[in-house]
Amino acid sequence: MKRNSILLLALSLSLVFACSSDDDNNSSNNDVSKSAVVSNYADMVYQSYLDSYNAAVTMQTAIEAFVANPSEATFTAAKDAWLDAREPYGQTEVYREANGPVDTESDAWSLGTEGQMNAWPIDESYIDYVATGTEDYAGDYGSIIGDTSITIDEATIAGLNEGVDDKSISTGWHAIEFLLWGQDNTVPADYLAGQRSYTDYTTADNADRRALYLTVSTDLLVGDLLDLVNTWAEGGTYRTVFESLDTDTALQQAINGAFFIAGDELSSERMIAPVDSTDGIDASGQEDEHSCFSDNTNRDVYANAQGVINVIYGSYGSIEGASFYDLVNQADAAQALALQTAATDAMTKINIIGDNALPFDYLITQETSDDLSGPVMQAVEALFTLADEISASASVIGINLN
Template sequence: MQLRKLALAAAIGGLLSACAQTSTPAITQDQVVEHYADIAHAVYSDALIAAQDLDKAIAELLANPSEQSLNAARSAWLAARVPYQQSEVFRFGNPIVDDWEGQLNAWPLDEGLIDYVAPGYQHELGNPGATANIIANTQLQVGGELLNVSEITPELLASLNELAGSEANVASGYHAIEFLLWGQDLNGTNAGAGERPWTDYALGENCTHGNCDRRRDYLQAASTLLIQDLQYMAGQWQPDQDNYRAELTALPAEEGLRRMLFGMGSLSLGELAGERMKVALVANSVEDEHDCFSDNTHHSHYYNEKGISNLMFGEYQRIDGSTLQGPSLLQLVAQQDGQAATQIGDQFRTSEQAVYQLVQSAEVNKVHFDQLIASDNPQGNQLVENAISALVEQTRAIELAANTLGISNLNPDTADHEF
């Protein structure tokens, strides 16, 4: 990480020096917006590739159920989260993304809608679908409606999202697949993730918990739908097409920058600092942990932060190891105010390091996010508080960038949290 920080500092220094040289052509707002779209296309394309790899691992699990094939599918899911979490910065400010993403990444979810759960599990009060168990039933009685769920298809899963008007009824997406691969994490704020046995996907007498055939169908349908959804969004950012990218880049460049900066600030403040960290910390609630079945929350938070950072610095490291680099927001700011650009770059490095401490806690010290938020872990609580505070300061740096570029009243979404 220290090498990463040094490299990042050198890169920023190079950017600012380049801007100071009169022989270097100034970058334009249009170029920055165009590169923003390039990064979006690269990130969604990578998310699609990773989802296709996950689908192959799921196919192997279903063809040859074993501890090894289940663990391989879990590893593929973890890898798929890396590019997708970096895509969430495109949600806010781009309605086409915000309207679409719920089918892929909605959480927290009442997992009893999907499959068996432990007795007395916590779910949203008054949710009629909280224990519907699609896998165990071919018909669902929800209120006065009788639903036929005999054939589990991608289309069926899409239709069951927010069943009976409850946002906790999540039938598809990354977290539905996560639950199907890990099962419930019944450890509370103690160490440990979900421990679903591979035999939940075995056929015949080796099947555990019943309905293994329908569980297999559900996992495959969820994986297929994930790929279909990502194909759609990657296509929306492809160049030289009649799509959302064309619509965005046809707008005045200032509007493109506004959407870009609003998305960065809203993910940094209301969503990541608020919904994904503060809510779980204040309530000491593992039910509000982002990747709660796999205990991968530290990485999801960090790659959300990387997605924000990617846009400020105009860089994205693709899953094949290559780097996409181009005209950046920070360069644009530096052309107007070098001191402001230095301040923003410093804050972004500080914020990234603060969020990375959550990764180090999990990967080095083996203390994961659900343990950090425990009421009897003041040191862990402070680590999360530090990350929240750093994200708040990062949002101020984003607002400084906006003001420097003449974009006033950015008002990033706070999700009704006070900081």
């Protein structure tokens, strides 16, 4: 702490003085420093990746049990474990577009694995058989599983990811999802997910290769999550880089992730795009759904939005500390109230989707993007407003968002 700060505090603990430009020090016992917010953010990132990794390990165990003993019961357990694991992972997506290790490769930390973990939408025929007409065929349609000349191991399927175009996805959550649920060719009004049978892993063509692909792709995902846990741990490669940044730079990166998810990735790519791709009648919009095989998109939407709220308020699970909101509130109480109001409104509308008994692929058949009367587009507008308030709030603490 600066010498003059000590003298001022000795005269009066209630005296408030101006913070230094990078705010490395508290201005009073009650104020929050930028460095404290950065430290709490790093703790939160680590814990949420750890939770995601642990849930993925539970999924891995369930998938291994299914492959060892395929049955309706073990298949259902594997799918339930996938759904459970998506909840903590969805909240980590707010750490994207933050110049961090999940989607930025660097010689310093060498990750950038987001596209390997969570790329979508996917051309499922790149992985396995797909429906042709009204019948399913388990033959070779040029899929990785159908082409027995392709060795199925982690290095091979990772190397094949986006091997043809950005939809030729061979790894990650949605590859595993497809291998568990299969295509969702049902009518949205039937409220059904994909109907893959567990017998695809017993008596169907390529059953052994399909089982191997399922376990290998799961192992790859678990390994990628462990890498993120390790690099964000105390003393981890990226944690060290992040905590050595100028506090304004670190804050800009953290806040930009929330701004990106609210104002672009979630609102536009994951909500407006599927609304626009359906004609209000058929299942065409399912192709642009985030979790289109399992019909878990409503929960994806909720988890992604909750991640934004976590960053705003500096709270995740047992982690609770100095936050972006605290900094804004001590700089401009009126702007803090605007941010809080936008966050509350966004989550109120998101909860209508996240807790809805109707699947997302049905909801989007009832809406168009130029009509704001439905729950999906109302939530989109609320997310846009929240993104605007995140940007305005960043400005009052001297942070410029791109």
